[in-house]
Amino acid sequence: MKPADRAAFAVAAGQKIFPEYAENYESAFSFAWHLAEFNLGGWAEWSETGRKEAYPVLCEPDGRLYLAGEHLSYLGGWQAGAIESAWQQIAKIHARVQQA
Numbered sequence: 629m630k631p632a633d634r635a636a637f638a639v640a641a642g643q644k645i646f647p648e649y650a651e652n653y654e655s656a657f658s659f660a661w662h663l664a665e666f667n668l669g670g671w672a673e674w675s676e677t678g679r680k681e682a683y684p685v686l687c688e689p690d691g692r693l694y695l696a697g698e699h700l701s702y703l704g705g706w707q708a709g710a711i712e713s714a715w716q717q718i719a720k721i722h723a724r725v726q727q728a
């Protein structure tokens with residue numbers, strides 16, 4: 629859909645739940661996440677195999693490189709996942725520093 633059509637669709641859908649939705653609508657912004665270069669989506673989705681094989685590898689550091697983000701959590705698509713992942717990696721960095 630074109631952006632204006634997406635907005636009209638969203639307002640019509642919202643109107644079904646909140647009758648006053650349309651009269652309070654001012655403007656809209658939409659973005660096709662699957663077309664975002666490199667992202668190709670709004671959040672990560674793991675296959676069963678990926679979760680089993682790639683996920684544990686990506687959670688471990690590679691030298692000084694530590695990866696963190698919602699994609700490296702079991703709360704994919706949520707800020708809480710990003711925070712949880714960050715805490716996990718911070719704990720690893722902390723342990724490493726203490727050993728040095």
Ligand SMILES: Cc1cc2nc3c(=O)[nH]c(=O)nc-3n(C[C@H](O)[C@H](O)[C@H](O)COP(=O)(O)OP(=O)(O)OC[C@H]3O[C@@H](n4cnc5c(N)ncnc54)[C@H](O)[C@@H]3O)c2cc1C
Nearest residue numbers: 661669670671696697698699704705706707708709710711
């Ligand atoms: C449409 C939508 C709605 C959402 N709604 C909610 C919601 O209601 N509640 C909720 O909890 N979560 C929601 N989320 C999910 C939440 O936004 C993400 O889970 C969270 O922002 C992920 O945080 P992150 O730090 O893993 O990644 P990001 O927030 O994506 O941070 C990654 C950062 O790295 C930067 N970056 C990328 N490449 C490079 C590079 N090469 N060099 C330097 N910087 C780089 C990016 O610019 C970005 O700032 C939503 C997501 C979407 C897309």
